[in-house]
Amino acid sequence: MSDLLVAMEGIERSFPGVHALDQCRFDLRAGEVHALVGENGAGKSTLMKVLAGVHQKDAGRIQVMGREVEIETPRAAQALGISMIHQELNLMPHLTVAQNIFIGHEPRRRPRFLLDEGALDDKARELLDRLHLRIDPRARVSDLSVAVQQMVEIAKALSLSSRVLIMDEPTAALTEAEIADLFRIIRDLSAKGVGVVHISHRLEELPRISDRITVMRDGRTIDTLATAGASIDHIIRLMVGRTIYESAPEIPDLHDHEVALEVRHLSRGRAVRDVSFSLRRGEILGFAGLVGAGRTEVARAIFGADPLDAGEILVRGEKVAIRSPRDAVRHGIAYLSEDRKRYGLALGMDVETNIVLATLRRFVSLGLGWINTAGTRATARRHVDGLRIRTPSVQQKAKNLSGGNQQKLVIGKWLTADTDILLFDEPTRGIDVGAKSEIYRLLNELAAQGKAIVMISSELPEVLRMSHRIIVMCEGRVTAELAGGADQEEVMKYATQRSDPALAANPPSATASP
Amino acid sequence: MDQPPAQPDRPPGARRALLRSNAIQTLLAFGALIVMLVVFSLASPNFLQFDNIVGILLATAVNGVLAIGVTFVIIAGGIDLSIGTVMTLSAVMTGVVVTNWHQPVLLGVVAGLLTGTAAGALNGVVISRFKVPPFIATLGMLNVAKGLALVISDLRPIYFTDTPSFNEMAMGSALGAITGLDVPNLVIFLFGAALIAGLVLKKTILGRYTFAIGSNEEATRLSGVSVNLWKTVVYGVSGLFAGLAGVLIAARLDSAQPSLGLGYELDAIAAAVIGGTSLSGGEGTILGTVIGAFVISILTNGLRILSVPQEWQTVVTGAIVVLAVYLDIVRRRRQEQA
Numbered sequence: 001m002s003d004l005l006v007a008m009e010g011i012e013r014s015f016p017g018v019h020a021l022d023q024c025r026f027d028l029r030a031g032e033v034h035a036l037v038g039e040n041g042a043g044k045s046t047l048m049k050v051l052a053g054v055h056q057k058d059a060g061r062i063q064v065m066g067r068e069v070e071i072e073t074p075r076a077a078q079a080l081g082i083s084m085i086h087q088e089l090n091l092m093p094h095l096t097v098a099q100n101i102f103i104g105h106e107p108r109r110r111p112r113f114l115l116d117e118g119a120l121d122d123k124a125r126e127l128l129d130r131l132h133l134r135i136d137p138r139a140r141v142s143d144l145s146v147a148v149q150q151m152v153e154i155a156k157a158l159s160l161s162s163r164v165l166i167m168d169e170p171t172a173a174l175t176e177a178e179i180a181d182l183f184r185i186i187r188d189l190s191a192k193g194v195g196v197v198h199i200s201h202r203l204e205e206l207p208r209i210s211d212r213i214t215v216m217r218d219g220r221t222i223d224t225l226a227t228a229g230a231s232i233d234h235i236i237r238l239m240v241g242r243t244i245y246e247s248a249p250e251i252p253d254l255h256d257h258e259v260a261l262e263v264r265h266l267s268r269g270r271a272v273r274d275v276s277f278s279l280r281r282g283e284i285l286g287f288a289g290l291v292g293a294g295r296t297e298v299a300r301a302i303f304g305a306d307p308l309d310a311g312e313i314l315v316r317g318e319k320v321a322i323r324s325p326r327d328a329v330r331h332g333i334a335y336l337s338e339d340r341k342r343y344g345l346a347l348g349m350d351v352e353t354n355i356v357l358a359t360l361r362r363f364v365s366l367g368l369g370w371i372n373t374a375g376t377r378a379t380a381r382r383h384v385d386g387l388r389i390r391t392p393s394v395q396q397k398a399k400n401l402s403g404g405n406q407q408k409l410v411i412g413k414w415l416t417a418d419t420d421i422l423l424f425d426e427p428t429r430g431i432d433v434g435a436k437s438e439i440y441r442l443l444n445e446l447a448a449q450g451k452a453i454v455m456i457s458s459e460l461p462e463v464l465r466m467s468h469r470i471i472v473m474c475e476g477r478v479t480a481e482l483a484g485g486a487d488q489e490e491v492m493k494y495a496t497q498r499s500d501p502a503l504a505a506n507p508p509s510a511t512a513s514p
Numbered sequence: 515m516d517q518p519p520a521q522p523d524r525p526p527g528a529r530r531a532l533l534r535s536n537a538i539q540t541l542l543a544f545g546a547l548i549v550m551l552v553v554f555s556l557a558s559p560n561f562l563q564f565d566n567i568v569g570i571l572l573a574t575a576v577n578g579v580l581a582i583g584v585t586f587v588i589i590a591g592g593i594d595l596s597i598g599t600v601m602t603l604s605a606v607m608t609g610v611v612v613t614n615w616h617q618p619v620l621l622g623v624v625a626g627l628l629t630g631t632a633a634g635a636l637n638g639v640v641i642s643r644f645k646v647p648p649f650i651a652t653l654g655m656l657n658v659a660k661g662l663a664l665v666i667s668d669l670r671p672i673y674f675t676d677t678p679s680f681n682e683m684a685m686g687s688a689l690g691a692i693t694g695l696d697v698p699n700l701v702i703f704l705f706g707a708a709l710i711a712g713l714v715l716k717k718t719i720l721g722r723y724t725f726a727i728g729s730n731e732e733a734t735r736l737s738g739v740s741v742n743l744w745k746t747v748v749y750g751v752s753g754l755f756a757g758l759a760g761v762l763i764a765a766r767l768d769s770a771q772p773s774l775g776l777g778y779e780l781d782a783i784a785a786a787v788i789g790g791t792s793l794s795g796g797e798g799t800i801l802g803t804v805i806g807a808f809v810i811s812i813l814t815n816g817l818r819i820l821s822v823p824q825e826w827q828t829v830v831t832g833a834i835v836v837l838a839v840y841l842d843i844v845r846r847r848r849q850e851q852a
Contacts, residue, residue: 054736073738074735074736074737074738075738075740078738084736086736089733090730090732090733090736090737091730091733092725092726092729092730092733092734092796093729093730093796094725094728094729094796094797095722095725095726095729099722099726103722103726103734103737103739104734104737104738104739105738106719106722108719113718113719113720114717114718114719115717115718115719115721115722117717156737
């Protein structure tokens with residue numbers, strides 16, 4: 001084991017209210033690419049931040065090249081040859097590429113406080129050449145694309161002659177071609193003996209790049225296995241620790257259920273063209289289609305977020321006029337945006353406030369504007385329990401919750417508002433596999449309680465698994481209405497059924513998931 | 515393996531470079547300066563008189579020096595509201611050493627500079643080490659310095675009547691002795707300070723870290739730079755310049771006025787912002803700040819020559835600052851869309 005670069009054992013780390021790392025271990029050999037996988041919040045980034053000196057361990061041992069070390073600052077980690085490229089890009093946008101690469105160890109001349117700008121650019125160019133990157137060292141970082149910025153980060157890490165390079169989800173924002181570039185660089189590095197830790201969510205890319213895989217779950221190291229011979233299914237099982245997908249939907253008989261929402265001849269510009277459908281209480285109606293098919297636009301039009309050109313909306317059999325989201329909420333309609341961070345939550349505020357945000361008036365004593373905090377707290381607690389939102393308390397800030405729990409928080413908000421027609425737009429986007437199944441279960445429970453649910457999703461398997469009925473859209477029109485459990489090919493056929501025959505001959509190459 | 519991979523997707527064209535840099539705002543400020551010069555000199559024959567020009571230069575000197583110091587802090591993404599009263603405290607300190615203790619003028623100057631630097635560095639420690647927001651920390655220092663100046667001076671101005679060389683330092687004219695152009699030394703101090711500050715910002719490690727911290731503090735920290743130390747230094751620099759301004763204003767007035775100073779910080783910050791220093795950090799130049807300082811003093815001077823009441827001068831200056839910040843925001847937004 002002489003080629004062991006890093007050995008971590010019994011690592012412990014707690015944050016207020018969270019036991020983030022629990023007896024974690026991890027090791028890295030020279031010249032290997034070691035993938036670190038796990039759900040959001042499993043502790044991957046935290047463990048690596050301990051190694052990179054960003055966080056301090058509470059207990060445990062770290063050995064670097066056989067020597068036991070304490071890594072208390074990023075600088076100490078750098079001195080040991082450990083660099084980390086963080087998930088959110090860590091560059092100074094106002095500085096040039098060269099200035100970024102050598103930040104903290106700029107070439108200087110005499111007297112020592114003077115910078116040597118010429119040497120800086122030369123050394124940067126040399127380093128970029130070595131990586132076969134054609135980037136102008138004097139370009140300003142804010143002018144570069146995310147992919148190029150990623151490469152600059154790598155160059156920056158290598159300028160320290162690192163022997164250990166940690167990359168936290170480097171491929172998350174990259175296109176396929178850019179990923180290929182990145183992987184080429186990673187392979188070059190490992191060929192030179194650098195040990196690379198690759199934290200990733202994209203399991204399908206692991207066989208292409210990694211030698212070993214370590215799985216983490218709930219702050220613990222679950223297992224380390226060789227990539228060769230490990231199946232993705234097995235890794236997912238290790239990550240989740242339970243079976244994830246529920247089987248095909250049981251389609252309830254809804255004939256005697258009241259029609260909660262009916263839409264007739266809805267039109268809005270080119271995005272929504274003559275859309276009609278009905279939705280019963282207790283029903284989950286899936287909306288399938290390619291990105292840009294007009295599904296979100298239909299939901300926004302029903303919700304009053306965008307004005308209609310034509311058409312009528314009936315709620316519980318009565319024709320209603322919805323001119324604003326406020327009208328929609330009054331009629332019991334809620335829209336859960338695909339971008340919940342932007343449109344669904346006050347991220348900096350706590351769980352309690354978020355849950356009662358849409359219904360705050362109800363908790364205000366008349367005249368005084370005084371908020372009944374006991375009431376808001378009780379309501380928040382009820383939903384946290386009912387929806388199984390995982391949070392240390394209702395005082396936790398929304399931004400500290402995982403994606404799945406944030407989604408539940410938005411659901412809680414609308415349940416508080418007594419809405420019973422719920423329009424979900426991409427409810428599982430950006431949520432990891434384990435939390436997805438919880439959202440699915442929640443949707444089923446809500447339907448069983450008599451809520452009427454629209455689920456827009458670009459993940460076809462998800463639509464097929466969840467929906468009692470499926471509406472397929474293409475270019476703003478409804479091209480088919482299928483029973484739940486329809487097969488994938490059939491849905492895809494209608495999702496690409498263009499009105500213009502010339503275009504129909506050339507179906508788009510994109511698949512249902514973007 | 516040898517094909518060229520990633521390339522900058524947007525080659526930085528000249529137009530783009532101009533758009534994104536604060537050069538355009540500096541240019542705007544410079545344009546405003548020219549326009550004002552033309553308008554005021556047409557409006558009043560007195561404006562371009564030598565004495566009036568010297569008056570403008572003198573009025574700019576103290577505010578300019580303060581503004582240069584605070585430019586460092588603003589580029590680093592902070593703010594320093596204490597510079598006005600720290601200036602006063604430094605002036606009083608110089609007065610105490612020179613007049614009350616009968617020490618040499620040079621020692622008094624050093625005491626003034628040290629006082630300013632110490633106050634600034636203390637700001638820096640409170641902000642970086644104790645994580646007190648800069649606005650609050652320096653607001654506190656504003657009051658501390660104001661109070662201390664009054665305590666030390668015993669509420670009375672300190673005069674430098676025994677040491678005429680002190681006043682000579684600011685109001686004498688070394689340039690006049692050499693070239694015959696009778697420009698007071700105070701002006702030389704302003705441009706000297708600007709030159710040095712400009713070089714520090716462009717050419718030294720301190721300047722680089724000032725920009726880096728203002729651009730992305732967390733990234734700078736994760737790069738292994740001791741952000742706490744450098745922030746302390748940056749606030750120390752702001753304090754040093756406030757100390758210099760204190761020495762200069764005391765020399766010019768031939769007295770340390772303990773009740774002066776409040777409001778100077780806002781003019782200085784305004785000068786930096788008008789000159790293109792971004793209040794969100796990461797951008798700014800000393801040249802811009804000096805131009806900004808001249809915009810303010812020429813505006814004030816011109817309005818006074820046109821007999822606009824003092825109250826209205828203040829209103830106009832306030833509006834100009836908001837306009838400058840608004841232009842900065844517009845530019846930034848366009849930059850994001852580009």
